Amino acid sequence: MRDMKNVWMFCLCVVLLIGSWMISDVTKSIAAYGDSATHNTAQIASILVTISNELNGLNDKKASEDKQIFDAAEAAEYLGIAEQILAKLLDSKDIPALQINSIYRFSKRALDEWVYEQSKKHTIYQK
Structure with missing residues (x-):
């Protein structure tokens, strides 16, 4: 009877050991999948933010193309020059502008x- 008890105890220990190993393996698989899913989600979010920024930039560019009257900052941006250069052109009255106040x-x-x-x-303007 005592031998039978020992055999049952041994079998129970083996079953517990195998069960623990299986649970550990499944947990590692779930963690790996979670990391992969999180990484993929982060990549997708990053791509969506980039696309959104590009679209906003295109919208801003389109708005400036449609605009007919600019302030100084917009005029400098439209011309692709620094505002300081635009100010020098204004001082020398080399550029068409309307001053209101x-x-x-x-x-x-x-x-x-x-x-x-x-x-x-072939006019050359320098800083």
């Missing part, structure tokens, strides 16, 4: 024509 406004059409005329003359 202390605020300058720039017509997109006038800027386009000015750029065209300057390019025909």
Whole structure:
């Protein structure tokens, strides 16, 4: 009877050991899947943020293309120059602008024509 008890105890220990190993293996698999899913989700989120930023940039660019009157910052951006260079051009009255009180406004059409005329003359502006 005592031998039978020992055999049952041994079998119970083996079953517990195998069960523990199986649970450990499943837990590792779940953790690996979770890390993979989290990584994939982070990659997708990063791509979506990049796409969103690109679309916002295109919307901003489209809005500036549709706009007909610019302030100084917008005019400088439209021309692709620093605001300091635009200020020098304003001081020398080399660029078409309308001053209302202390605020300058720039017509997109006038800027386009000015750029065209300057390019025909091969004018060089430096800082």
